[in-house]
Amino acid sequence: MNVYFACSITGGREFEPVYQAIVRALREDDHTVPTAHLAESGVMDLESVIDPCEVYTRDVAWIRACHVLVAEVSLPSHGVGYEIGFSLGLGKPVLALHQEGRKISKMISGNPDPNLSVECYRTSEEAALQIRKFLNKHKLYL
Amino acid sequence: MNVYFACSITGGREFEPVYQAIVRALREDDHTVPTAHLAESGVMDLESVIDPCEVYTRDVAWIRACHVLVAEVSLPSHGVGYEIGFSLGLGKPVLALHQEGRKISKMISGNPDPNLSVECYRTSEEAALQIRKFLNKHKLYL
Numbered sequence: 001m002n003v004y005f006a007c008s009i010t011g012g013r014e015f016e017p018v019y020q021a022i023v024r025a026l027r028e029d030d031h032t033v034p035t036a037h038l039a040e041s042g043v044m045d046l047e048s049v050i051d052p053c054e055v056y057t058r059d060v061a062w063i064r065a066c067h068v069l070v071a072e073v074s075l076p077s078h079g080v081g082y083e084i085g086f087s088l089g090l091g092k093p094v095l096a097l098h099q100e101g102r103k104i105s106k107m108i109s110g111n112p113d114p115n116l117s118v119e120c121y122r123t124s125e126e127a128a129l130q131i132r133k134f135l136n137k138h139k140l141y142l
Numbered sequence: 143m144n145v146y147f148a149c150s151i152t153g154g155r156e157f158e159p160v161y162q163a164i165v166r167a168l169r170e171d172d173h174t175v176p177t178a179h180l181a182e183s184g185v186m187d188l189e190s191v192i193d194p195c196e197v198y199t200r201d202v203a204w205i206r207a208c209h210v211l212v213a214e215v216s217l218p219s220h221g222v223g224y225e226i227g228f229s230l231g232l233g234k235p236v237l238a239l240h241q242e243g244r245k246i247s248k249m250i251s252g253n254p255d256p257n258l259s260v261e262c263y264r265t266s267e268e269a270a271l272q273i274r275k276f277l278n279k280h281k282l283y284l
Contacts, residue, residue, distance in 0.1 A: 010245045011153075011218035052252025059249065073220055076153035079247035081223025089231050103152045105221035107201065110194025 001135060002032045004066035006084070009043060011077040015099070016041060019072055021124035022097075025131060026070075034062040063087055068138055070131055073108060074099045081105065088113050095119065095134040097127055143277060144174045146208035148226070151185060153219040157241070158183060161214055163266035164239075167273060168212075176204040205229055210280055212273055215250060216241045223247065230255050237261065237276040239269055 003026055007019045019039035026033050037043060047055060063069065069087040071080050073096045085107075087094050093115045096108050100120045109118055117134055121127040145168055149161045161181035168175050179185060189197060205211065211229040213222050215238045227249075229236050235257045238250050242262045251260055259276055263269040 008218065010247055047248070052248040053254060054252070055248040056252035056254065076150065076218040076220055077247065078215055078218055078220075078223035078226070079249040081220035081225075082227040082247070082249040083223075084220070085224040085227035085231070089227070105152055105219065105224070106189070106194040106197040107221040107224040110196070110198035112195060112198065 001067045001139060002034070002065060003135070004063050004069045004083075004087070005033050005035045005038065006069060006071040006080045007038055008072070008075040008077040008080060009038065009047060010079070012075040013041075013044070015072060015074050018074075018099075018124050018127055022070065022072065022127055022131060025128035029132070029135075031135070034066070035059075059083070060086070063092070064090065066092065068093045068095070068135065070095045070097065070134070072097050072127075073104050074102045076105070081107065084108065084116075088115055091115065093117070093134075093138045095131065097121060097130055143209045143281060144176070144207060145277070146205050146211045146225075146229070147175050147177045147180065148211060148213040148222045149180055150214070150217040150219040150222060151180065151189060152221070154217040155183075155186070157214060157216050160216075160241075160266050160269055164212070164214065164269055164273065167270035171274070171277075173277070176208070177201075201225070202228070205234070206232065208234065210235045210237065210277065212237045212239065212276070214239050214269075215246055216244045218247070223249065226250065226258075230257055233257065235259070235276075235280045237273065239263060239272055 023039040096118045119130045165181040238260045261272045
């Protein structure tokens with residue numbers, strides 16, 4: 001499957017090891033992850049040299065092309081919030097994953113869209129497991 | 143005009159004085175601000191007792207009913223990012239305001255939607271001025 005992975009960049013990078021574990025798990029299962037570089041440590045420098053319009057146009061094209069969006073939402077992010085809304089608007093399944101105990105926006109936790117799943121995890125392994133469960137459910141509809 | 147004001151809640155409250163100045167300026171000009179309570183100091187406690195689904199349903203109904211959305215985006219927020227995307231999807235004019243020098247998401251700064259204006263300010267007075275300019279431009283189309 002083509003999986004758009006969304007995570008915080010400007011909003012903080014303390015969950016980077018989880019982002020990397022998620023991308024690794026997705027690739028191990030042979031999924032395509034156009035945004036895999038967002039999990040890398042140098043992403044802030046990498047993205048800062050690209051024109052903002054180019055990033056927007058590229059990311060929106062990737063969302064349109066993906067089967068599902070997987071978002072790590074433990075840290076607040078305008079970009080990830082925007083992408084979740086945009087994807088649901090296109091009718092794409094979205095998984096919003098967060099560390100157990102984290103406060104998340106009610107625009108996510110209270111969103112009744114049947115295409116949105118909100119799940120929590122304690123470890124990176126649990127996060128990967130939640131993603132596998134979500135993708136297994138949705139691959140039936142491809 | 144009916145103005146939906148969006149700001150960070152879970153993502154941090156250090157810009158609360160600016161939020162309050164914005165709401166004050168909007169009310170002084172006789173605009174309706176359904177989300178005025180989001181600028182108040184006790185909003186975290188106030189919103190924590192309401193069911194997330196109720197908040198989502200209420201906020202989405204308010205966005206549908208507003209003429210424009212004014213978002214303070216200096217601090218990252220999933221909810222505000224979601225609301226900006228949702229409003230643009232509905233064809234509503236959106237003003238994203240941030241303190242000068244703040245890094246903001248490229249899904250906002252690089253977004254070519256003609257309905258989106260991104261402006262910065264140095265003081266609360268300048269923020270209010272930017273909003274007046276934005277509303278003056280858009281009231282012509284009501």
